[in-house]
Amino acid sequence: MAKMWAGRTSGDTNKLADDFNSSIHFDCKMYKEDIKGSMAHAMMLSAKNIISQKDADALVEGLEGILNDLESGALSFDMSCEDIHMFVEEELTKRLGDVGKKLHTARSRNDQVALDLRMYLRGRIDTISSLVKELLEVLTNKASEHKATIMPGYTHLQRAQPVTFGHHLMAYAMMLLRDLDRLCDCRKRINLSPIGCCALAGTTYDTDRYFEAEKLGFDGICLNSLDGVSDRDFCLELLSALSILMMHLSRFSEEIILWSSWEFKFIELSDSFTTGSSIMPQKKNPDMAELVRGKTGRVYGDLMALLTTLKGLPLAYNKDMQEDKESIFDACDTAEMCLSVFVPMIDEMSVCESNMKKAAQGGFINATDLADYLVKKGLPFRSAYKISGQIVAKCISDGYVLDTLPLSDYKKFSDLFEEDVYEEISLETCVAKRISEGGTSVASVEKQIEYVKSKI
Ligand code: ARG
Numbered sequence: 180m181a182k183m184w185a186g187r188t189s190g191d192t193n194k195l196a197d198d199f200n201s202s203i204h205f206d207c208k209m210y211k212e213d214i215k216g217s218m219a220h221a222m223m224l225s226a227k228n229i230i231s232q233k234d235a236d237a238l239v240e241g242l243e244g245i246l247n248d249l250e251s252g253a254l255s256f257d258m259s260c261e262d263i264h265m266f267v268e269e270e271l272t273k274r275l276g277d278v279g280k281k282l283h284t285a286r287s288r289n290d291q292v293a294l295d296l297r298m299y300l301r302g303r304i305d306t307i308s309s310l311v312k313e314l315l316e317v318l319t320n321k322a323s324e325h326k327a328t329i330m331p332g333y334t335h336l337q338r339a340q341p342v343t344f345g346h347h348l349m350a351y352a353m354m355l356l357r358d359l360d361r362l363c364d365c366r367k368r369i370n371l372s373p374i375g376c377c378a379l380a381g382t383t384y385d386t387d388r389y390f391e392a393e394k395l396g397f398d399g400i401c402l403n404s405l406d407g408v409s410d411r412d413f414c415l416e417l418l419s420a421l422s423i424l425m426m427h428l429s430r431f432s433e434e435i436i437l438w439s440s441w442e443f444k445f446i447e448l449s450d451s452f453t454t455g456s457s458i459m460p461q462k463k464n465p466d467m468a469e470l471v472r473g474k475t476g477r478v479y480g481d482l483m484a485l486l487t488t489l490k491g492l493p494l495a496y497n498k499d500m501q502e503d504k505e506s507i508f509d510a511c512d513t514a515e516m517c518l519s520v521f522v523p524m525i526d527e528m529s530v531c532e533s534n535m536k537k538a539a540q541g542g543f544i545n546a547t548d549l550a551d552y553l554v555k556k557g558l559p560f561r562s563a564y565k566i567s568g569q570i571v572a573k574c575i576s577d578g579y580v581l582d583t584l585p586l587s588d589y590k591k592f593s594d595l596f597e598e599d600v601y602e603e604i605s606l607e608t609c610v611a612k613r614i615s616e617g618g619t620s621v622a623s624v625e626k627q628i629e630y631v632k633s634k635i
Pocket of ligand 1: 261
């Protein structure tokens, strides 16, 4: 079929070149945005007397028909078209004749594709944000259930100080809250309309860019036409926000994988979110968490791919930019899929409180509190630290933990030790005493939960 842009050339491109050039197999995802954008454009053209009201009505009706037919399945995409924009315009012209040919007045595919992409990504951000909110909901509920469940907190993956499982979960909630913030911030910059920038320089027609922006729910317009058609920062921002979100999910996944091993057994994933082995009958594998961790690399790859695509491009539009879509679509699909699985996986996991407690009891994680005990009795911290370290060494060689070492042994290290030391270093006290803002005490975790809930 002759190309709509045939004119200077015959439009008869080589079949290989056609396939190579075409983007309809992925940009067809944006059919709704393309059609809605065209409807607003037709209305603007008639509002500004560039085309007649009658023609605009016919265009809008024709576009509506195409939209309905695509949604009902009566019409399917013609994959021989170059892209979604050409498909819609060709179909419209098939249906309306010459009137259809008026739609592309005062616009270009360059501003059209930027418009479609911004509208499309707006929607994807909203879906992803509501999934993040669902995950936050699940996390805050779980954290609330486990605000007093003691587990070892780690640094260097070595047992460090006692924390609560609720506190640990709320750390992830804080990360996700920032993710939400980033998505929302990026949406603000997405929500500016490029339509009317035309090919690159604007247009000689007396158009009204604000009319279209308002009709399509934008907060404003891109103020420089060269920038409007060549800016893909909004894709990069979204890819960065999604990369960071995936990094958070990946770190969380890593812990879930560790925690579900027999070495930890802090949690057990539900049967519906684990898999078995084809040979080892005892296996219950955390495949979902592993896949989330694995898919994080893909999203980083999408970000790197687009950054690299854009880095050498002169202004304004270049065909290289067609490469933006597969990257950003893949990242959105991946993040959405990962979140969809993560929410019920976390919701359904069970917590092995007694294993957490047992691990917390075995690693001298109350040694800091032992030092603090001596400080409160008047010793400088560095001296208290040294004595506590020596006591830990003694416990290790004699087979004690701090909670079971006899008072007579404590007294050999310092006269300041009294019977009250045991109460002071109990795990419950260690947690309860960490009342500093953001600390692990129950009251502090409750405050964090309230904060996150107020934000969602
Ligand atoms: N399919 C193209 C893209 O995705 C649409 C814009 C084409 N513009 C052009 N001047 N060839 O970028």
